[in-house]
Each structure stands twice: as structure tokens, then as C-alpha cells.
Amino acid sequence: MSQTSILDLPVEMMSRIFHLLPPHDMKSVVMVCKSWSELGEDPKMWTWSLVAVNSRENFHKLKIRRLQLVRELKIGDRCRLFFKGQELVCKWTQSDWIELFEILLVLPALVKIRRSMLCFWDHRTSFSFIEPCLLVNVFRRLEEVCMGSKLSSDQMVQLFSAIVENRSCVKKLIVSGYCISKIT
Numbered sequence: 001m002s003q004t005s006i007l008d009l010p011v012e013m014m015s016r017i018f019h020l021l022p023p024h025d026m027k028s029v030v031m032v033c034k035s036w037s038e039l040g041e042d043p044k045m046w047t048w049s050l051v052a053v054n055s056r057e058n059f060h061k062l063k064i065r066r067l068q069l070v071r072e073l074k075i076g077d078r079c080r081l082f083f084k085g086q087e088l089v090c091k092w093t094q095s096d097w098i099e100l101f102e103i104l105l106v107l108p109a110l111v112k113i114r115r116s117m118l119c120f121w122d123h124r125t126s127f128s129f130i131e132p133c134l135l136v137n138v139f140r141r142l143e144e145v146c147m148g149s150k151l152s153s154d155q156m157v158q159l160f161s162a163i164v165e166n167r168s169c170v171k172k173l174i175v176s177g178y179c180i181s182k183i184t
Helices: 011-020 023-029 034-039 056-063 094-105 132-139 153-164
Strands: 050-053 072-075 082-084 087-089 144-147 172-175
Touching: 011 034, 050 056, 056 094, 094 132, 132 153
Parallel strands: 050 072, 144 172
Antiparallel strands: 082 087
16 A cells, blocks of 8 residues: 655645645745745735835845735834934935835735834825826825825825725825825
């Protein structure tokens, strides 16, 4: 009588088993062997992941195949804030932010960016340099948008229009530090 190994199971069966595993086990499974690693790369198995992007050096994480359907990101924690006079200043450059938004645009399942980020949602951070269409196409996919970051009038008009016309997923809009009566 021959013995049957777990490796003899059909790929579809293995995939179903992997889908049932809790996250900490899934992280271990992909390190067992090459075939399990390849099977475990399916982005549908990693939607639970919370990806931290603390600097430009972390952008590669968002291009990893298994993280293509991630729903939530944590941007900017420990992003090298430093004191300049009396205020904290984020060391992210405008080109860092633009590249990040371009990457976020191609993450189809992204719905949340954690609000605890000092530099991302902070009222001192200005995103007015980001092309309005790029910024709005990212923000309108989010379920929660905190407008503490400074946006241009054009960006705000496009974002509000997308919300009003039901072309967005925004369920919660937090506005602070703006005089919205000046928006035309």
C-alpha cells in the first residue's frame, strides 16, 4: 500500500486549504517549499495584510505580487520626522509623494490608509503639488478621507464632485483646517 503525501493533493485543494489558514500560518506556509511559495503568492490570500510604507525604500513592498490586493496601508509611521525650528517636518519629498500616489493608483483593492500617520494626514502636509486627477483617483477609492493635508482648490472640487456624483467609495470625510466656502 502506497502512502499519500499532502504534495499529492490537487492545486485547487491546496489553494482552498491555504485560504483557510490564519495569517501567521500563511506566513510560514510560503517558506516551506518552492511549490507552496508559488501557490501562496496568490494575492487573494493576502488581502488581510497591513503593509507599512515608512519611506521610499518601502515602495517595493507594494509591487510584490501577493500584496496586489491589499486593502489597507499604513503610510509614514516613523517616516524620519525632524525638528526644523519649532515644527516637525516630514522628510518625504514631493517626488516621493507623487511616486507613492502613482503606486497606490494601481492597487485595485485599497480602501484604507491608516489615519495615525503624522505626515500623510497631517494638516501641515500639502498635497497641492500632486496632479488633481491622480490624487482624486486615489482618494475616491478610500472609504475614509481625512482632509487635514492641504489640497488645492482644484483637488478639492474634483474630490467633492466625485463624492457628490457617487463616483467614490468615501463613507467618511473628515475636514479640518479649511475654509470650504472659498471652494468654487
